[in-house]
Amino acid sequence: MLSLRDVHVHIGKLHILQGVNLEVRPGESAALLGRNGVGKTTTLRAIMGLVSKSSGAIRFDEFDLSNYPAHKIPGKGIGYVPQGRGIFPNLSVLENLNIGVTGKRDTEREDYVFTCFPRLKERLKQAGNTLSGGEQQMLAIARCLMMRPKLIILDEPTEGIMPRLVSQIRREIYRIGQSGVSILLVEQNVETALKLCPNVFLMEKGAIVYSGAAHDLKGQPEIVRRYLGLSQ
Ligand SMILES: Nc1ncnc2c1ncn2[C@@H]1O[C@H](COP(=O)(O)OP(=O)(O)O)[C@@H](O)[C@H]1O
Numbered sequence: 305m306l307s308l309r310d311v312h313v314h315i316g317k318l319h320i321l322q323g324v325n326l327e328v329r330p331g332e333s334a335a336l337l338g339r340n341g342v343g344k345t346t347t348l349r350a351i352m353g354l355v356s357k358s359s360g361a362i363r364f365d366e367f368d369l370s371n372y373p374a375h376k377i378p379g380k381g382i383g384y385v386p387q388g389r390g391i392f393p394n395l396s397v398l399e400n401l402n403i404g405v406t407g408k409r410d411t412e413r414e415d416y417v418f419t420c421f422p423r424l425k426e427r428l429k430q431a432g433n434t435l436s437g438g439e440q441q442m443l444a445i446a447r448c449l450m451m452r453p454k455l456i457i458l459d460e461p462t463e464g465i466m467p468r469l470v471s472q473i474r475r476e477i478y479r480i481g482q483s484g485v486s487i488l489l490v491e492q493n494v495e496t497a498l499k500l501c502p503n504v505f506l507m508e509k510g511a512i513v514y515s516g517a518a519h520d521l522k523g524q525p526e527i528v529r530r531y532l533g534l535s536q
């Protein structure tokens with residue numbers, strides 16, 4: 305479904321991605337893990353066409369994503385929830401939710417996302433910047449779901465969010481996966497990532513250094529320690 309083959313990205317003189325290989329299969333969830341600054345966000349931005357690659361291939365289904373400008377990529381079926389959420393502060397919850405919807409409102413889909421995140425329904429007319437961090441994250445995920453994506457890409461969705469909302473967000477990410485949508489998740493909390501995603505990619509210095517099943521990684525604490533700097 306999604307595949308990256310030997311993807312390189314340079315920003316100025318820096319060689320940020322140094323040959324990333326990664327694959328997400330239909331209906332499967334994968335976690336992309338690694339220490340701060342190893343290139344996780346840049347990988348996601350390269351997929352979404354927000355940073356240009358110097359070489360390599362990025363494919364999604366039958367599409368070569370290099371052929372599409374960034375604004376056309378969500379329409380191919382990829383939803384992206386960026387680190388920091390990207391909510392429009394002065395637009396209401398309802399306006400934020402429908403920002404990518406062209407043509408008439410899809411109220412059936414709105415009802416679906418409100419069953420995922422009932423808190424949003426209670427705050428429809430509130431401006432984006434009056435929501436808590438966790439609520440903004442819910443809105444960012446809900447906004448992606450409005451587009452009926454086949455794959456949803458989440459960059460640290462529980463970063464800086466109060467614990468009570470973190471568990472709700474995790475539960476919904478799990479349910480999104482169960483509904484058949486593929487997930488690519490960047491997450492600092494390794495335990496959570498391994499619970500939510502059966503497949504794992506570990507990144508270091510701009511390249512994938514380990515890929516495998518989450519349950520295999522659980523039995524290899526030395527790898528987790530080496531690449532993530534903590535013990536399981
Ligand atoms: N626009 C940019 N200009 C300069 N350096 C950048 C830019 N974007 C990312 N980097 C650098 O690339 C490296 C990888 O960043 P990033 O992909 O954000 O890492 P991660 O998400 O894993 O923390 C970091 O060293 C970061 O400083």
Ligand SMILES: [Mg+2]
Nearest residue numbers: 344345346387
């Ligand atoms: Mg990042």
